[in-house]
Amino acid sequence: MPFRQSVKHFLMHLSWIFILPSSGAYAYQTQLPDLGSPDLIEYDTQTEQRLGRAFSVALHTEFDLNYDPEILNYIRRIGERVITQTGDNRAFSFYVINNPSINAFAGPDGVIGIHTGLIEAVRSEDELASVIAHEVAHITQRHLSRQYEYQESEGSIASIASIIAAILVGTQDPNAGMAILMGGQGYVTQKQLSNSRQHEAEADFTGIKFLYKAGYNPKAMARFFGRLSRQSMSNSGQIPEILRTHPVTENRLAAAEDRAQTMPPFKPREDNGDLRLIQLRLQSRQKQELGKLFNEIPLNDDQRCYQLNDLDSNPADKNITKKLKNLQCLVKLAKSESKQPLYTDLLLEKLTGIINNSGLPKKDRTDWVSQTKEIANFAQILYPQRQDISIRYAEFLEAIGDSKQAKSLLLQHSSDHYNFLINQKLAEIANQNKDWGYAYFYQAQAQYNIGNIKYTAHLLKQAKEKNKNANNDLTAEITLFENQNRNQLNSVEKTEE
Ligand SMILES: [Zn+2]
Known part of the structure; x- marks a missing residue:
């Protein structure tokens, strides 16, 4: 145009x-x-x-x-x-x-x-x-x-x-x-x-x-x-x-x-302590000198538990027993602090890391898996709109071999305003399952979500090409997506010609 x-x-x-x-x-x-x-x-x-x-x-x-x-x-x-x-x-x-x-x-x-x-x-x-x-x-x-x-x-x-x-x-x-x-x-x-x-x-x-x-x-x-x-x-x-x-x-x-x-008397909203945990997360991801940020305000026990587990992210460390022992306080918090699902997120994240890197010892596996699923299911019920919980739970489910439920959890968010992370995760799961057509299709949707229409068009083409065994579901989904977003996709095709 x-x-x-x-x-x-x-x-x-x-x-x-x-x-x-x-x-x-x-x-x-x-x-x-x-x-x-x-x-x-x-x-x-x-x-x-x-x-x-x-x-x-x-x-x-x-x-x-x-x-x-x-x-x-x-x-x-x-x-x-x-x-x-x-x-x-x-x-x-x-x-x-x-x-x-x-x-x-x-x-x-x-x-x-x-x-x-x-x-x-x-x-x-x-x-x-x-x-x-x-x-x-x-x-x-x-x-x-x-x-x-x-x-x-x-x-x-x-x-x-x-x-x-x-x-x-x-x-x-x-x-x-x-x-x-x-x-x-x-x-x-x-x-x-x-x-x-x-x-x-x-x-x-x-x-x-x-x-x-x-x-x-x-x-x-x-x-x-x-x-x-x-x-x-x-x-x-x-x-x-x-x-x-x-x-x-x-x-x-x-x-x-x-x-x-000039505002009427202020009634504070309930603070569930998100900021502090998020600051700890940033701190451990940036490998800053610990304590530098929070000299003035000491951490309480719950925050210390979060920090301990969040920092313990060395995948090469094979000391599973120690890692599982550290996780115990997080399990307790995830169960008791239902107003703060970041504990559940971290539990899922860290346990997934252990499973993917070294595997859970057989004797512990059943207990850890069933207990964690119970905690995550509860968080899902309380916070169905929270993408962070769905993403961490999906990663966990994928790690224990339940791709199908992982996918359906993520798909609940497919019409969220921002679904870049969700579609990236879906693409990753499709990729791991060698489902190339869907991997490209979800990548296409992720790119569409952040406004990269040109790349979306390219990825959609790839998705169709990779759909060699003609999965009818995928064909139908691609067609629907193209019809719903025809105007924008067309504008790219025209400028490229
Ligand atoms: Zn300004």
Whole structure:
């Protein structure tokens, strides 16, 4: 489909100067107008969605995303709580980026990114939720309102999305990062400016309302940004990434505090201790010096049990007896703390690791398997919507040879808004069972979910070719998928011709 010669877009958080290529030469330079200037044009939904998809593909292909089911689903749970308060029916997407800088951003079409550095820096879930609510507010307030123009082609949308991603994710040296990324592509550089003060004030004002309605402490936003700001001042000019794009002023903090005061009395939501366990998870995955993060707050016994088992991940360690002994406290917690299914997740994860790496000793196997299945079944009943539990349970079932139930557990999530991890896991299981047609088909659906339509089309072709023994179920499923998503799949075929 040929595009219009020039399309106007909005961008949030940033003002831009783009120098754009035209047939290999720099044709013109665009200075972006200020927000609110008369020539501001809203871009149409379809174009916004295309840019959002390209942005999501750029995040997934060019950056180190965190695919840990527990960490990702934790952020999504907070995000869901916040967005149900917005009255905005857009499909928001939340991703976690492995990056130690304290940062979060809102990109095109409701894509929100959270850096692992931010998750580690917050002192409560309310603070984490306050940043998410602030980003969500930038989107609902349509602050993504900086226009740019570019020569139309599928290629250029992808390139623009890459540039946006590179800037929003940020690097230690943005210019060096951009140079590597853009190389000789012809896109020269951009100039990153802060969100305007007016946007920050609006995002705080609206975000605090979302925060409060979602059951979080409305004072958390001013508290978090205030602390960061004070720390950065005492920290020899080290400014956290998030303060570059969301500048903090005395006025802003005072206004945020006032806004929180206007909320009716705050009734805190029940905290099941998710944040601490998720921080421990991040810590053990990043092999940081233990204790560095939590010097001030000692771990309680339950958290210590979680940490002990989470760290014990050396597959070469054949000391099964010791490992099973460590798992005992986790079994106890998984049974008694039904409000905290992360214990069940970790039990499943670690036991699966033992089975896959060295196998359970025969004498223990029956007991461990039946006990763990009982715990997991219960968690499934309590939290049917939790992908992390389904994924860990499916891995466990696959390890004990029950692929069929593993698959059916995962398929319960096939129509979730975000089903990339689910489809990846389904593809992995199909692969292990040498079911190549389905392996490609689930990969295709995973790629479709993150907006990679071109790759989806390629994988669907592969799936059909691999379906040599003409599995009629698979043929029917592929046809159904193609019919349901015909418009998008067709748009790729046409641009490729
Ligand atoms: Zn902001």
